[in-house]
Amino acid sequence: MPRTSDKRERLLRSADRLILSQGFRQTTLADIAEDSDVPLGNVYYYFKTKEDICKSIVETRIESMQALLKKCSEADAPRTRLLALLDYPLTVRNELTDTGCPLGTLSYELSRSEGVLSQSSAQLIEVVLDWARQQFQAMDKPDADELALQLISTLQGMSLVANATGDPSVVDKVVSRTRSWLESL
Amino acid sequence: MPRTSDKRERLLRSADRLILSQGFRQTTLADIAEDSDVPLGNVYYYFKTKEDICKSIVETRIESMQALLKKCSEADAPRTRLLALLDYPLTVRNELTDTGCPLGTLSYELSRSEGVLSQSSAQLIEVVLDWARQQFQAMDKPDADELALQLISTLQGMSLVANATGDPSVVDKVVSRTRSWLESL
DNA sequence: GTCTATAAGAAGATAGAC
DNA sequence: GTCTATCTTCTTATAGAC
Structure with missing residues (x-):
């Protein structure tokens, strides 16, 4: 359990900002990954689906x-x-x-x-x-x-x-x- | 100039209804085509792009x-x-x-x-x-x-x-x- | 835990026969 | 004008090496 990684937090911060300015559907996982500097494939370690991100x-x-x-x-x-x-x-x-x-x-x-x-x-x-x-x-x-x-x-x-x-x-x-x-x- | 076809009108009616209930981005051209009973490829005879439909x-x-x-x-x-x-x-x-x-x-x-x-x-x-x-x-x-x-x-x-x-x-x-x-x- | 590569499918748009 | 088939790109999601 690496307490050092703030990737999940960064993903949420980026998602929040992007969803605010573009809407949820318009915002792609690639957008969020790039903005938070997390590789796309790694997003799925923190969130099972895109819908899960929205719930958060x-x-x-x-x-x-x-x-x-x-x-x-x-x-x-x-x-x-x-x-x-x-x-x-x-x-x-x-x-x-x-x-x-x-x-x-x-x-x-x-x-x-x-x-x-x-x-x-x-x-x-x-x-x-x-x-x-x-x-x-x-x-x-x-x-x-x-x-x-x-x-x-x-x-x-x-x-x-x-x-x-x-x-x-x-x-x-x-x-x-x-x-x-x-x-x- | 076939005055008999009401396809354009039907497309707009379907688009209007679908966009109202699902939003524009969520609504696909396939949705609109199916709902208005117009073949997908034919949609492009009436509208150059999806954006054009939205403008209408x-x-x-x-x-x-x-x-x-x-x-x-x-x-x-x-x-x-x-x-x-x-x-x-x-x-x-x-x-x-x-x-x-x-x-x-x-x-x-x-x-x-x-x-x-x-x-x-x-x-x-x-x-x-x-x-x-x-x-x-x-x-x-x-x-x-x-x-x-x-x-x-x-x-x-x-x-x-x-x-x-x-x-x-x-x-x-x-x-x-x-x-x-x-x-x- | 992390990351690359890629599968799988959806969606907008086009080609070309009729 | 109409319609089928298909191209292309984008997007979600997964596989599997490290």
């Missing part, structure tokens, strides 16, 4: 989002937590415009695929949807479910529109208005 | 949206026009949940592709974004641009979330709240 990326992205949500949860008031989440897109404005949301793009792509992967589509969105719902519930909103849907829909759509138009200011504008909405609730 | 589908979808917008524009007041657009998702609730938005899914996929197709991404979204902006301007809103972004982002995100969760009620809930928002403006 789904997990990685869900964990990243959970880490962000944990940070946001440090605030005392649920409204402040939601506002903290809302601020995040501003810090990755340009990446969001270039590539779209790491959760949303993959979710939309995987819902179109066959087999196990199509189930990952829901998980990617539900992790943040559930958290938002909990915050609205903590605010004693009887319509917490709908408020969460409204918030997450807006954020996902914002990423799609910013990506489509190539205009980062979309992020600022939509976040700003959504903040006002949250504060008025 | 982009045009088709833009034209469909323009037709819908034209219908919505029949109303006298701009607010009523916007409300008419907002009602449309309700009539295609289940399709939207199964496949996502015909504009948004293709836009998100094409922005990840290379070459000419990546430019189509913007067109698919801007057709409806521009129209919405015009309506808000007709309502004398100084922030028409931002209102349009907010509306279209919400609708696009709604389709993505409904598709990811597989829950058609997402459409009803988000449309309902967005209607209230529009009416309060």
Whole structure:
């Protein structure tokens, strides 16, 4: 068990980046192997199939989002937590415009695929949807479910529109208005 | 010039349906040929490349949206026009949940592709974004641009979330709240 | 564990008969 | 205009030496 090799990690990092910019199906194992400087044949020592790589990326992205949500949860008031989440897109404005949301793009792509992967589509969105719902519930909103849907829909759509138009200011504008909405609730 | 053959039309209809449910890259020419009952080799009489088919589908979808917008524009007041657009998702609730938005899914996929197709991404979204902006301007809103972004982002995100969760009620809930928002403006 | 070579199959595209 | 057969390339995956 060579603890020294970071090949698996490098493969995942490359895969994550390439899938973000090109999509999963468009990204070939050769792309990932070359980018991570691992010989193509060696990839199969770390991952049984290409689908396996995708499953790992789904997990990685869900964990990243959970880490962000944990940070946001440090605030005392649920409204402040939601506002903290809302601020995040501003810090990755340009990446969001270039590539779209790491959760949303993959979710939309995987819902179109066959087999196990199509189930990952829901998980990617539900992790943040559930958290938002909990915050609205903590605010004693009887319509917490709908408020969460409204918030997450807006954020996902914002990423799609910013990506489509190539205009980062979309992020600022939509976040700003959504903040006002949250504060008025 | 055989006016009798509807092969080109059949190819486009099949391509449109398959791309909607599987995505463009996932859809093969063999898929399209089989579905439209046209021999594979014959496809190339109607379209020079696979990319060409995609360009036609982009045009088709833009034209469909323009037709819908034209219908919505029949109303006298701009607010009523916007409300008419907002009602449309309700009539295609289940399709939207199964496949996502015909504009948004293709836009998100094409922005990840290379070459000419990546430019189509913007067109698919801007057709409806521009129209919405015009309506808000007709309502004398100084922030028409931002209102349009907010509306279209919400609708696009709604389709993505409904598709990811597989829950058609997402459409009803988000449309309902967005209607209230529009009416309060 | 690592890597080269290559098998096996899919997919876009073309040739050329009809 | 139509269609069959096939070429070529790309891609996933495996075999097997080191």
